[in-house]
Amino acid sequence: xxxxxxGSLLLSARTRLGLSQTAxxxxxxxxxxxLSAYESGRRQPTLPTLVEMxxxxxxxxxxxxxxRDRHDAILxxxxxxxxxxxxxxxxxxxxxxxSDVA
Numbered sequence: 427x428x429x430x431x432x433g434s435l436l437l438s439a440r441t442r443l444g445l446s447q448t449a450x451x452x453x454x455x456x457x458x459x460x461l462s463a464y465e466s467g468r469r470q471p472t473l474p475t476l477v478e479m480x481x482x483x484x485x486x487x488x489x490x491x492x493x494r495d496r497h498d499a500i501l502x503x504x505x506x507x508x509x510x511x512x513x514x515x516x517x518x519x520x521x522x523x524x525s526d527v528a
Contacts, residue, residue, distance in 0.1 A: 429467050432470055432471050434465075436464050439483045439485050440465075443484075450483070454479045454482050
């Protein structure tokens with residue numbers, strides 16, 4: 427996934443602007459084959475290059491460092507307290523339990 431992140435961001439920006447790859451590449455100041463390689467994940471721009479390209483397109487790339495949440499672990503702990511009938515009732519109502527995913 428990480429190898430496609432920059433390309434996905436560029437594709438999203440291009441789509442939001444309604445531009446072809448050629449027009450978007452011209453706006454960014456890169457060759458169309460380079461943009462194609464970025465969007466497909468065959469090549470990766472450096473972070474400073476990605477930030478600059480997105481800025482040329484009128485977008486900011488904002489990163490935030492946050493503490494990792496534990497919501498999956500908390501839900502799994504809660505699910506262990508449920509009896510079988512409650513688990514089945516939740517499943518019948520469309521809930522997917524953490525134990526169903528594991």
